[in-house]
Amino acid sequence: MTTTARAGRAAAEPLRPEPATIVEVIEETPNIKSLRVVFDDGELMKSFSFAPGQVGQLGILGVGEATFAISSAPSEKDFLQFSVMKTGVVTTAIHELAAGDKVTLRAPLGNSFPVEEWRGKNVLVVGGGIGMAPLRSLFMHLMDHREDYGDLQLIYGARTPADVCFSSDCSLWSEKRDVDFITTIDAEHPEWGGRVGLVPSVLEEENPSPENNVAVTCGPPVMLKFVFESLEKLGFREDQVYTTLERRMKCGIGLCGRCNVGPRYVCVDGPVFSLAELRRLPDEL
Ligand SMILES: Cc1cc2nc3c(=O)[nH]c(=O)nc-3n(C[C@H](O)[C@H](O)[C@H](O)COP(=O)(O)OP(=O)(O)OC[C@H]3O[C@@H](n4cnc5c(N)ncnc54)[C@H](O)[C@@H]3O)c2cc1C
Ligand code: FES
Structure with a gap:
């Protein structure tokens, strides 16, 4: 074959x-x-x-x-x-x-982040915990096509220093001059000399401009709730904010009905959704 x-x-x-x-x-x-x-x-x-x-x-x-x-x-x-x-x-x-x-x-x-639509824009990536998994793929893709995008900023939060995932990538990213990479942990820790604070607070401190920017976030539901609020406070519109949902799946191809949210199937219509799309779905997430 x-x-x-x-x-x-x-x-x-x-x-x-x-x-x-x-x-x-x-x-x-x-x-x-x-x-x-x-x-x-x-x-x-x-x-x-x-x-x-x-x-x-x-x-x-x-x-x-x-x-x-x-x-x-x-x-x-x-x-x-x-x-x-x-x-x-x-x-x-x-x-x-x-x-x-x-x-x-x-x-x-499933679908993917609309990286082609984002060409020429700044991209702000905000991750927490295991939510960094799809964002690692995205961030590395954006860096592989660095000339196609404006400013790239990644804010990544973990509970403690031991919970920082992808630590060898984190060391490489923090040395890069053409991306702004921030790792933060939730509370002061004797083994941590870096940034401290919950992801939404660090995001607000960084105060990124919504102009010509898209924000992509993934993490625990409680983090997402507050990151969405912070982004809205910073002036990001719902159609400038993207996330990826973790709804339980079975078939993964739109056949079994396991993953639906209202009329949409997370496995084929998602897992990537804009906040504007999410806000049009029934409130069952
Ligand atoms: C689109 C998508 C992407 C995902 N990406 C990742 C990833 O990159 N890395 C990762 O570690 N996990 C990811 N997950 C979650 C992962 O699929 C579940 O953790 C896994 O299915 C749990 O299987 P299990 O048999 O170990 O748990 P089970 O024995 O089936 O369940 C253990 C516990 O976890 C809960 N649980 C299981 N799955 C989910 C879920 N999807 N949402 C909420 N609660 C759940 C159960 O209710 C139960 O309380 C993703 C899920 C989806 C739908
Ligand atoms: S997992 Fe079967 S329809 Fe989505």
């Missing part, structure tokens, strides 16, 4: 899990691990592409499947990365995997 035919096959049969292998496991924090995965089918791996914000269904035979944002950048062609917080049955089993172990993968699923 040709490369193009295999790529077409993967897109045409998104319900079929493809065999894949873990090639690396990175311990990010006490309860988050990043797994680097490759499809066993070399042709499929070579032709695979995705856009930042898209997700995959990672599965373990005999255990189950769960949805995760692809946290690698589209330019990282040798693997797909998923960053997984341990919460229940599937994620606990995923945390026990090591390099060489087999998994199944259905990807890419």
Whole structure:
């Protein structure tokens, strides 16, 4: 089968899990691990592409499947990365995997951040906790196409120094002169010499201008609520603010009705939504 035919096959049969292998496991924090995965089918791996914000269904035979944002950048062609917080049955089993172990993968699923529409604009990225997973992919994509965008600012919050995810990326990003990267932790800590404060407060202190700017945020629901309020206070309109939803999914392709919010399916109409779109949906999030 040709490369193009295999790529077409993967897109045409998104319900079929493809065999894949873990090639690396990175311990990010006490309860988050990043797994680097490759499809066993070399042709499929070579032709695979995705856009930042898209997700995959990672599965373990005999255990189950769960949805995760692809946290690698589209330019990282040798693997797909998923960053997984341990919460229940599937994620606990995923945390026990090591390099060489087999998994199944259905990807890419869902929509993506409208990065083409944002060309020429400043982009403000605001993340908290495991919400950094899709934002890592986005931020790396924006840096890969640095000349297409204006100012790039990333504000990332973790509870404590030990909860800072992607710490090797954070060190690299903080050295870059053409992006403004801020990591903050919730409260003073003896091992932390950096910024302290909750994400919405740090955002307000930074006081970014809404002019020619889009804001993208992902994190725990309570953080999102206050980040939306802060952005509105700073003058951002609802159509300048984007987020990505974590609604429980099953099929991931609009068939089972598991993930709907009113008339919209998070798996196909999302997971990326503008705040303007979210505010038009029933208040059941
Ligand atoms: C679009 C999307 C993207 C996601 N991206 C990531 C990611 O990048 N990294 C990551 O770690 N997780 C991500 N998640 C969440 C992840 O899918 C769940 O944590 C996972 O399904 C839990 O499976 P489990 O079998 O371990 O938990 P279960 O044993 O099924 O449940 C354990 C507990 O977690 C709760 N729970 C499970 N899933 C969810 C959910 N989606 N929302 C709220 N509560 C839930 C259950 O109600 C239960 O209380 C994403 C979810 C979606 C829908
Ligand atoms: S997960 Fe089945 S319709 Fe969305």
